Amino acid sequence: MSSTKEIFIAIIGLGGVGKCFLSQLKNLSAQLSKTPTSPNLSLILISRSNKILYQKNYQSLPLEDIYDSLEKSTQSNLRISEIIDYLAAAPSKVVLVDNTSSQEIANSYPQILGKKISIVTPNKKAFSSSRKLWEDIFTAATPGTHVYHESSVGAGLPIISTLKDLIDTGDEILKIEGVFSGTMSFLFDSFAPVKGSGGTWSAEVKRARELGFTEPDPRDDLNGLDVARKLTILARLVGMQVDSPTSFPVQSLIPKELEDAASADEFLMNLPKFDAQMEEIKVSAEKEGKVVRYVGSITVATNEIKVGVEKFSCSHPISTLKGGDNIISFHTKRYSNSPLIIQGAGAGGDVTAMGVTGDLIKVIRQLS
Amino acid sequence: MSSTKEIFIAIIGLGGVGKCFLSQLKNLSAQLSKTPTSPNLSLILISRSNKILYQKNYQSLPLEDIYDSLEKSTQSNLRISEIIDYLAAAPSKVVLVDNTSSQEIANSYPQILGKKISIVTPNKKAFSSSRKLWEDIFTAATPGTHVYHESSVGAGLPIISTLKDLIDTGDEILKIEGVFSGTMSFLFDSFAPVKGSGGTWSAEVKRARELGFTEPDPRDDLNGLDVARKLTILARLVGMQVDSPTSFPVQSLIPKELEDAASADEFLMNLPKFDAQMEEIKVSAEKEGKVVRYVGSITVATNEIKVGVEKFSCSHPISTLKGGDNIISFHTKRYSNSPLIIQGAGAGGDVTAMGVTGDLIKVIRQLS
Numbered sequence: 001m002s003s004t005k006e007i008f009i010a011i012i013g014l015g016g017v018g019k020c021f022l023s024q025l026k027n028l029s030a031q032l033s034k035t036p037t038s039p040n041l042s043l044i045l046i047s048r049s050n051k052i053l054y055q056k057n058y059q060s061l062p063l064e065d066i067y068d069s070l071e072k073s074t075q076s077n078l079r080i081s082e083i084i085d086y087l088a089a090a091p092s093k094v095v096l097v098d099n100t101s102s103q104e105i106a107n108s109y110p111q112i113l114g115k116k117i118s119i120v121t122p123n124k125k126a127f128s129s130s131r132k133l134w135e136d137i138f139t140a141a142t143p144g145t146h147v148y149h150e151s152s153v154g155a156g157l158p159i160i161s162t163l164k165d166l167i168d169t170g171d172e173i174l175k176i177e178g179v180f181s182g183t184m185s186f187l188f189d190s191f192a193p194v195k196g197s198g199g200t201w202s203a204e205v206k207r208a209r210e211l212g213f214t215e216p217d218p219r220d221d222l223n224g225l226d227v228a229r230k231l232t233i234l235a236r237l238v239g240m241q242v243d244s245p246t247s248f249p250v251q252s253l254i255p256k257e258l259e260d261a262a263s264a265d266e267f268l269m270n271l272p273k274f275d276a277q278m279e280e281i282k283v284s285a286e287k288e289g290k291v292v293r294y295v296g297s298i299t300v301a302t303n304e305i306k307v308g309v310e311k312f313s314c315s316h317p318i319s320t321l322k323g324g325d326n327i328i329s330f331h332t333k334r335y336s337n338s339p340l341i342i343q344g345a346g347a348g349g350d351v352t353a354m355g356v357t358g359d360l361i362k363v364i365r366q367l368s
Numbered sequence: 369m370s371s372t373k374e375i376f377i378a379i380i381g382l383g384g385v386g387k388c389f390l391s392q393l394k395n396l397s398a399q400l401s402k403t404p405t406s407p408n409l410s411l412i413l414i415s416r417s418n419k420i421l422y423q424k425n426y427q428s429l430p431l432e433d434i435y436d437s438l439e440k441s442t443q444s445n446l447r448i449s450e451i452i453d454y455l456a457a458a459p460s461k462v463v464l465v466d467n468t469s470s471q472e473i474a475n476s477y478p479q480i481l482g483k484k485i486s487i488v489t490p491n492k493k494a495f496s497s498s499r500k501l502w503e504d505i506f507t508a509a510t511p512g513t514h515v516y517h518e519s520s521v522g523a524g525l526p527i528i529s530t531l532k533d534l535i536d537t538g539d540e541i542l543k544i545e546g547v548f549s550g551t552m553s554f555l556f557d558s559f560a561p562v563k564g565s566g567g568t569w570s571a572e573v574k575r576a577r578e579l580g581f582t583e584p585d586p587r588d589d590l591n592g593l594d595v596a597r598k599l600t601i602l603a604r605l606v607g608m609q610v611d612s613p614t615s616f617p618v619q620s621l622i623p624k625e626l627e628d629a630a631s632a633d634e635f636l637m638n639l640p641k642f643d644a645q646m647e648e649i650k651v652s653a654e655k656e657g658k659v660v661r662y663v664g665s666i667t668v669a670t671n672e673i674k675v676g677v678e679k680f681s682c683s684h685p686i687s688t689l690k691g692g693d694n695i696i697s698f699h700t701k702r703y704s705n706s707p708l709i710i711q712g713a714g715a716g717g718d719v720t721a722m723g724v725t726g727d728l729i730k731v732i733r734q735l736s
Contacts, residue, residue, distance in 0.1 A: 027538040037511040143405040169725040170395040344708035357537040
């Protein structure tokens with residue numbers, strides 16, 4: 001352990017995840033300050049939408065009431081390139097915490113890492129967009145500069161760290177399969193429960209939206225892109241060459257006719273017209289004593305990635321999954337008789353922030 | 369990242385886990401040597417029972433055919449204190465890999481760590497014996513000296529790392545529950561399956577032993593001590609004060625009358641006389657539509673740890689567990705609606721070694 005006693009933290013994004021992260025950072029910072037040998041964390045920049053707060057001399061911003069201080073800030077906003085310049089000139093090692101889902105910031109990761117600034121983030125876009133961006137990011141992350149993104153798949157569940165451990169220790173990944181979307185998990189458990197009959201598809205989509213289980217426009221869940229992005233990340237970690245999250249079959253649950261509906265409300269109003277299609281899929285599974293679930297899978301040997309509705313027996317762990325949980329199974333050479341399975345809440349501010357904070361701790365350990 | 373370019377590895381123990389670890393180490397070493405910026409791993413000492421191989425000038429031992437070289441070694445065995453002296457004088461950082469289950473070596477951990485030698489190990493004894501040993505170990509592990517023991521619970525499953533992440537990021541652990549023994553998992557799945565009727569208890573114990581699912585003397589599994597040790601480790605990580613693995617209720621499945629049977633064979637010959645007891649427990653569960661399983665649980669609020677047979681509904685994930693798998697559920701403040709669950713093979717050379725190799729990688733990252 002070298003003598004780095006101070007690590008600078010910069011935070012971009014203060015939505016649901018960002019706020020929870022801030023609270024976890026306060027706790028972490030307090031914990032570290034109790035151990036004299038631990039590094040000191042200094043928040044040097046924080047920004048959200050059109051607000052920014054930083055001090056030109058890299059003095060630490062007080063974590064207490066930081067949200068209010070940011071709201072009151074009258075500092076002129078900085079472009080991402082200006083933020084990078086500011087962080088690159090800092091007199092100590094910097095970790096940027098990107099709590100946004102911004103493609104623009106994701107596109108800057110190679111540049112950020114190139115300036116020896118480490119990154120921790122739940123932002124899926126950086127790792128699931130073009131293959132070039134993925135390659136540029138990991139080429140730029142030279143020794144001593146880290147990029148961790150546990151929460152980009154399964155929120156705080158230890159999915160990425162487990163997959164990396166399997167690979168790094170020489171296991172051979174055969175297949176990864178699971179339910180990767182809390183929204184889809186909730187929806188299908190309500191629509192096609194193992195016990196009972198469930199509501200109509202459109203009614204369940206409406207209800208899930210009212211309960212906050214979908215994006216404001218449910219089509220952002222139903223198009224399957226969120227799941228496709230997660231599969232892209234895992235497949236790339238396994239070493240597969242994936243051009244983009246649209247370069248493999250992804251089943252969209254948005255009827256073609258409603259893709260261009262002007263608003264979420266218009267979409268939901270017209271969705272009942274298509275209930276018969278979903279009902280047919282459900283009934284066809286029931287006839288085999290099965291239920292339908294929206295899953296993603298990666299089969300390494302055949303280089304196959306797919307996302308969509310599949311049938312599972314009622315006792316299968318994927319079928320019995322409840323209330324918005326994720327479940328991910330790793331079938332490997334070592335875990336061949338039965339897979340290594342990880343299951344639990346895969347969405348929500350606190351558990352997503354936990355993945356970010358856990359990553360930050362790992363980066364700090366390696367920087368200090 | 370400082371400039372440590374060489375890390376010395378010393379291995380004690382070459383049984384089932386040790387052999388698999390050696391093969392994973394070869395692979396890891398080859399991987400690291402491909403990246404010029406990675407540290408170089410040098411094996412400087414290897415020992416098993418009454419054999420030892422090391423070079424006085426800390427030259428690297430070739431990994432190729434190392435097992436044969438060790439067998440042919442005529443070097444006089446060293447006491448653990450002599451090994452420590454040898455490692456402490458090494459001109460680079462050292463990681464000791466203890467692949468034994470030796471209490472004597474475990475007792476030396478505080479001394480080893482005190483000499484700035486890091487430790488990775490699947491050896492449960494160090495962390496589940498007296499509370500004093502636990503405290504001495506973690507007092508001795510000063511910054512820059514690491515002790516990792518993922519495989520001491522659930523083999524390669526990410527149990528300890530996940531628990532630590534939950535705690536370090538500020539989650540509150542409410543309850544940990546699960547099946548912690550591959551042997552018990554196999555036995556109870558055969559004896560009281562969710563579907564079908566299962567064999568008699570003594571027949572299933574005999575069969576499990578024949579299939580290699582038990583220790584040579586099955587009483588070493590049936591006394592529950594192995595599970596109690598794992599619970600002790602997890603409870604201590606949560607912050608509970610546990611004096612020893614016998615300081616809380618642990619249900620032994622060895623009939624009192626057979627505790628002193630002279631041999632495993634004598635034990636097995638007499639076990640059928642006690643089948644009625646186990647049958648009664650099984651039938652009583654069946655009357656409630658449930659099955660029996662051997663589980664361990666830690667309830668933090670009531671400071672309660674217990675190990676023994678409990679009843680579970682047939683759809684409970686603990687009931688449907690198959691073929692020697694472990695399952696561990698973390699109920700926490702964040703994972704409150706449904707627990708974070710990790711499941712998979714919890715025993716076997718390759719998966720146990722994977723936990724050790726994974727730990728070694730984490731230590732190397734922090735040392736280099």
